[in-house]
Amino acid sequence: MRYRTGRLLLGVTAICTFAPTPGLGQTGAPSAYEPPRTSDGHPNLEGIWQALNTAAWDLEDHSASLGVPAGLSVVEGGAIPYQDWALEKKQANFEHRTTLDPEAQCYLPGVPRITYMPYPFQIIQQADKISIAYEYLRTVRFIHMNGVPHPPGPIDWWMGDSRGHWEGDTLVVDVVHFNDQTWLDRAGNFHSAALHVVERYTPTGPDHLLYEVTIEDPEVFTRPWTMSMPLYRHQEAHSELLEYQCSSYLLEQEWDNPASTLFEGH
Amino acid sequence: MSYRLPAAVPALVLIPCAFLLTSGPVVGQGFWREDAPKIPMAPTWVAEKAELPPYDPPRTPDGVPDLQGFWGGAGGDGLSYLEDHEFVDVTTPAQETFISDPPDGKVPYTPWGLAKRNEILAGLGRGWPGESPERLYSSPAAYCQYFMPRFSFSALEIIQRPGAVIMLGDEGHRVIPTDERPSFDDSAKFWFGVSRGRWEGDTLVVEVRNLNGLGWFDSTGQFYTENTRMTERFRLVDADTIDYEITIEDPTVYTRPWTMSFPRRRPGTGPNLRRSRLPSAVAINAPPVEDPYENEVWEEACYEGNGEGRAALHALGYEWFRGVTPPE
Numbered sequence: 001m002r003y004r005t006g007r008l009l010l011g012v013t014a015i016c017t018f019a020p021t022p023g024l025g026q027t028g029a030p031s032a033y034e035p036p037r038t039s040d041g042h043p044n045l046e047g048i049w050q051a052l053n054t055a056a057w058d059l060e061d062h063s064a065s066l067g068v069p070a071g072l073s074v075v076e077g078g079a080i081p082y083q084d085w086a087l088e089k090k091q092a093n094f095e096h097r098t099t100l101d102p103e104a105q106c107y108l109p110g111v112p113r114i115t116y117m118p119y120p121f122q123i124i125q126q127a128d129k130i131s132i133a134y135e136y137l138r139t140v141r142f143i144h145m146n147g148v149p150h151p152p153g154p155i156d157w158w159m160g161d162s163r164g165h166w167e168g169d170t171l172v173v174d175v176v177h178f179n180d181q182t183w184l185d186r187a188g189n190f191h192s193a194a195l196h197v198v199e200r201y202t203p204t205g206p207d208h209l210l211y212e213v214t215i216e217d218p219e220v221f222t223r224p225w226t227m228s229m230p231l232y233r234h235q236e237a238h239s240e241l242l243e244y245q246c247s248s249y250l251l252e253q254e255w256d257n258p259a260s261t262l263f264e265g266h
Numbered sequence: 267m268s269y270r271l272p273a274a275v276p277a278l279v280l281i282p283c284a285f286l287l288t289s290g291p292v293v294g295q296g297f298w299r300e301d302a303p304k305i306p307m308a309p310t311w312v313a314e315k316a317e318l319p320p321y322d323p324p325r326t327p328d329g330v331p332d333l334q335g336f337w338g339g340a341g342g343d344g345l346s347y348l349e350d351h352e353f354v355d356v357t358t359p360a361q362e363t364f365i366s367d368p369p370d371g372k373v374p375y376t377p378w379g380l381a382k383r384n385e386i387l388a389g390l391g392r393g394w395p396g397e398s399p400e401r402l403y404s405s406p407a408a409y410c411q412y413f414m415p416r417f418s419f420s421a422l423e424i425i426q427r428p429g430a431v432i433m434l435g436d437e438g439h440r441v442i443p444t445d446e447r448p449s450f451d452d453s454a455k456f457w458f459g460v461s462r463g464r465w466e467g468d469t470l471v472v473e474v475r476n477l478n479g480l481g482w483f484d485s486t487g488q489f490y491t492e493n494t495r496m497t498e499r500f501r502l503v504d505a506d507t508i509d510y511e512i513t514i515e516d517p518t519v520y521t522r523p524w525t526m527s528f529p530r531r532r533p534g535t536g537p538n539l540r541r542s543r544l545p546s547a548v549a550i551n552a553p554p555v556e557d558p559y560e561n562e563v564w565e566e567a568c569y570e571g572n573g574e575g576r577a578a579l580h581a582l583g584y585e586w587f588r589g590v591t592p593p594e
Contacts, residue, residue, distance in 0.1 A: 046427070107570050122441060124425055124432055131425075133432075133439040138412065138458075140439050140563075148558040157565045181570075238447045241439075245457050247569045248411050248480070251576070255586035263580040 035169060035203040038125055043169045043203045045123045045130070048234040048241065051116035051211070058187035059227060068186075074116075074227045080189060081222045093188025099261075102182055106246035108139060108158035110182030111175050111197055112213045112227070120234060122241050130164060130171065135241045143173050153177050156193060171201040184215075192219040207233040298359035304352075307340065307362035308371065308527045315509055315529075323468055323502040326426050331468045331502050333424045333431070336561075337530040340364070341484070342420030342435075344407035348373065348484040348526075354394060364483075366511070366527040373488055378593055379519035386487030391582065403587040404579050405485040410568035412438045413457040413481030414474055414496060415512055415526075424500075431463055431470060437566050442472055450476050455492055457481060470500040479589040483526075491590055493518045506535040518592040 035043035054062070054071025060079060064070035073079070082090060093100055103109055109117060119135040130143040143164040150161050156179035164173040175197040183190050196216040204210050209231040216224040254260040323331040340346075341364075347354070350363040350371050363371030375383055389402025407416060417438050425432040429445040444463040454460070455478035463472045479492035494516040501509045508530040515523045529536070 108565075108567060124427075124434075126425065131434055133434070133441065138438040140434050140437070142563060144562065151559050158567050158570055159565055238443075240443060240447075241441055243456050243458055245411065247409070248406075248457065251409055252586060252588070255580065263577040 033203060033205055036206075040127055042125075042166050043171070044125065045171060045201060045203065045209065046125050048120050048122045048239050049209060049231045050118075050120040050234065051229055052232050053116065053229050055116040055227070055229060056113075056118055056185060059185050059189055060187070062187065074229045076226045076228065081225050083220060083222055086190075086220045090188050090190060093183070093190055095188075097186060097188050100188070101186055103186065105262075106137070106250045107181065108137065110158055110178060110184075111141070111160050111162070112199060112211075112215075113182065113184055114139065114141075114159070115199075115211060115213075115231070116229065119244055120239070120241060133241060136244050137246055138243055143171075150174070150176055154193070156180075158182060160195075160197065167200075169202060171199075173197075173199040173201070175199065190220065191215070191217045194219045201231075204230070207235070297356035298353070299356075300353045302353070302359045305359060305361035307364050308366040309362050311509075311527055311529050312366050315503060318503050321503055324505075328428050330426070330465050331470070332426065333470065333500060333502060333508060334426055336423050336533055337421065337508055338533060339418075339420040339422065339530065340528040342416050342418075344405060344416075344485055346419065346484040347486050348488045355392070357392075364526040364528065365524060367525040368522070373483075374521045374524050376519055376521055376592075382519075382590055383487060383489065386489065390485075390487060391584070401582055401584050403487065404584050405482050405487070406480060406587060407482070407485060408579065409576060410437075410572050411457065411481075414459055414477060415483065415498075416481060417458065418498060418510070418512065431472075434563075436563055437568060444470075452476065455479070459496070468501060470498075472498040472500070474498065480587060482587075489519075489590055490514065491516055491519055491592060493592075500530075503529075506532040519590070 038044045053074060054069050055074045057068045058071065059075050060073045062068070062071055080090075098104065103117075108114075114134055114136060115121070117136055121132050121134040124131040124133065126145075128144070128146040130145055132141045132143070133139075134141070139159070141159055141162060143162040145164050147165075148163070150163055153176070155161065155177040157177050158179060158181065160175040161177040162173050162175045164171055166172070176195075178191070178193055178195045178197075180191070180193040194217050198214040198216075200210075200212040202210045202212070210228065211231050212226060212228040214224055214226045215221070250262065254262040326332045326334075345357045347358050347361060348364050351358070351361060353360045365371045365373065368374055373379075373383070386403055388396060388398040389400055390397065390404065391401035406413060412435075417433075417435055417440065420435050423434045425434065429443060431442045431444060433440045433442065438458075440458060440461055442461040442463040444465065446464070447462070449462055450460050452475075454476055456476055457478055457480065459474040459477040461472050461474050463470055465471070474496040477490065477492060477494055477496070479490055479494060482489055494514060497513045497515070499509070499511040499513075503509045509527070510530050511525055511527045513523050513525045514520065
C-alpha cells in the first residue's frame with residue numbers, strides 16, 4: 001500500500017500527539033444575521049453557491065506561478081500540521097502534481113475539495129436530507145438529516161458518507177468512509193482513508209455562508225486542523241448549473257494519443 | 267428475476283469471458299435468462315394509458331402538479347436496446363420497443379442515417395449475429411458517461427421549487443428552470459443539453475436544446491446529432507405513475523419527429539421495467555446493507571472503478587465516438 005510505512009509509524013504517533021480540538025470549527029459563528037427559514041424552522045440554505053479564493057490550487061500561503069493565482073492560506077494557523085513522513089509525501093506529491101493529482105484523472109474530488117473547486121454548486125434542502133448538486137462531474141451528494149448514523153465501515157467512497165444535523169443556525173455535516181485516493185488541493189495536500197471531516201455551513205448574510213471544516217486524520221496529521229472561507233451566492237439573474245464532464249474531455253483528448261498513459265496500469 | 271447491472275459491466279462483457287469469470291461477483295449483478303418474458307415497453311404502455319380514467323393530480327402550493335418523489339426508469343443501465351427485439355444474449359433480454367411513434371417502433375432514419383446506424387451496430391463487437399470483424403464504437407455509457415436521454419431513462423428523484431424542477435439521479439442531476447428564462451446560443455453544447463421547462467395544463471414539458479450529439483439512445487448505437495432537439499413530457503396519470511414521453515426532432519438524420527414512451531412508477535408500485543429504483547449499496551466493498559439504509563442512494567463511482575474496462579476497450583481497438591456529420 002502507498003502509505004504502509006507511515007501507517008506503521010503512526011499508531012504510536014497518533015496516540016502521543018492527539019489533542020482535543022479547539023478552534024474555529026467548534027466555536028461556530030455567532031451572528032446577528034437572521035436567515036430566511038424553511039417550513040421546519042431551519043435556515044434556508046438553498047441556492048447556487050461558489051467559493052472565491054485560491055484554495056483549489058493550494059490551501060496554504062503560496063506565490064503565483066503560470067496559471068496559478070497567489071493566495072493566502074485558508075488554514076487556521078497557516079500551515080497544515082503534517083507528521084514528518086507525511087510532509088515529505090506532500091512535497092513529493094507537489095513535485096509530481098501534474099501527473100499524480102487525482103483531479104488530473106477526472107476522479108471524484110472528495111470532500112471538502114469539491115466545495116472550493118472553481119465550479120458552482122446548488123444546495124437543495126428537504127426535511128430528511130440535504131442534497132448538493134455540483135457542476136463538477138454533475139456530482140450529487142446526499143447529506144442524510146434523518147438521524148440515521150453512518151453505516152458501519154470500512155467503506156472506501158470517494159465522496160465519503162455524509163450525515164448532518166443542525167446546531168442552532170449552523171448545518172453540521174459529519175463525513176467519514178473515504179478512500180485514500182483523493183487530495184485536498186492541486187498542491188499535493190493529502191489524507192488517508194482514516195479521514196474524518198466535519199463541515200459547518202453558517203449563513204452570515206443573505207448572500208454569504210461561512211464554510212468551516214475540521215480535518216481529522218491521525219494517520220497523516222499531528223492534530224486536527226481547520227480551514228474556513230466564505231461561500232458566495234451567485235448574483236446573476238439567470239444563474240444555473242451547467243456541466244463540467246471532465247472524464248469525457250479527458251478521454252476525447254487521450255484516446256488517439258499514442259503517448260497517453262491514461263490506459264496503462266490496469 | 268433480473269437485477270440491474272452496474273454500468274461498468276458493458277465494458278466487461280465485451281472482453282473475454284475469462285476476464286469476467288475472474289473478476290468475481292459484483293453485488294447486485296445478474297444476467298437475463300433466455301426464457302424471461304418479453305419486457306413490456308411503449309406498445310404495452312400506449313395501450314394501457316389509453317384505458318386510464320382522467321386523473322386530477324395533487325398540486326404544489328404554487329398550483330402545478332406535484333411530481334415529487336422517487337421514480338423508476340426504463341433503462342439507462344448502459345445495456346439498453348431501443349427497438350423491439352427477442353433475446354440476444356444474457357445482457358439483452360427480449361423487450362418491446364421504446365418507440366411509440368412511428369407505429370412500426372423503429373427510428374425513422376434518413377437513408378444516410380440508417381446506413382450510419384447499421385455501420386455502428388455492426389461494429390459493436392458484442393458477439394452478436396451480423397457483426398463485422400472490425401470493432402468500431404462502444405456506447406459512451408461503457409465509459410461511464412452520462413447524457414440525455416440516458417439520464418431521463420434512469421430512475422430519479424423529482425424535487426420541485428417555484429421556478430424549477432430538480433431531478434437527481436444516481437450519478438447526475440438536472441435543474442430545469444420553468445421561469446421562461448432565455449436559453450444559450452446554439453454554439454454552446456452539452457452532454458445534457460440545456461433544458462427549459464414549462465407547464466402545459468398538467469403536463470411538464472421540457473425542451474432540450476444545445477446537445478453535443480455525443481450521446482446515444484441505447485447501447486446499440488442509436489445516435490443523434492448536435493442538431494437534435496428533444497421534447498420531454500411528464501404527466502401524472504395516477505398517484506404512483508408518470509406517463510413519460512420524449513419526442514426527438516432532427517431533420518438532418520430522421521425523416522420525421524419520433525417519440526418514445528414508458529411509465530415511471532414509484533418504487534414498489536408496479537411491474538419493473540428494466541430497472542425500477544435508484545440503486546443502493548452497490549459499492550463492491552460495502553458491507554451488507556441494513557434496513558435504515560435501504561432507501562439511500564449510495565456512491566457508484568462508475569468512472570473511478572472502470573479503469574480496466576476503459577483500458578480493455580482501448581486495447582481492443584475501439585474508436586472514441588466523436589459524433590456524426592450528416593451530409594449537407
